[in-house]
Amino acid sequence: MEPPADTVERPYCAWCGGERAAGDHTACDRRLASVDPPRHCPSCARRMVVQVDPVGWTARCSRHGESAGENGFGG
Ligand SMILES: [Zn+2]
Numbered sequence: 001m002e003p004p005a006d007t008v009e010r011p012y013c014a015w016c017g018g019e020r021a022a023g024d025h026t027a028c029d030r031r032l033a034s035v036d037p038p039r040h041c042p043s044c045a046r047r048m049v050v051q052v053d054p055v056g057w058t059a060r061c062s063r064h065g066e067s068a069g070e071n072g073f074g075g
């Protein structure tokens, strides 16, 4: 049975693409929670195609599909 998409483990940092377990991503999280959209897929660390518009952002992983948000990824 497949888990729902929003509970899939996210081993990678969505900002820098590094393994979350391998370093300190406090600064990355702060950026994501404030103004910057994610650049990397948190599930596979692939670079995502990111589009920013006045109300938020859309980021697409070629493998995991699209995610979207308003004013950051951290919420
Ligand atoms: Zn990071």
Ligand SMILES: [Zn+2]
Pocket: 041, 042, 043, 044, 045, 046, 061, 062, 063, 064, 065
């Ligand atoms: Zn992905």
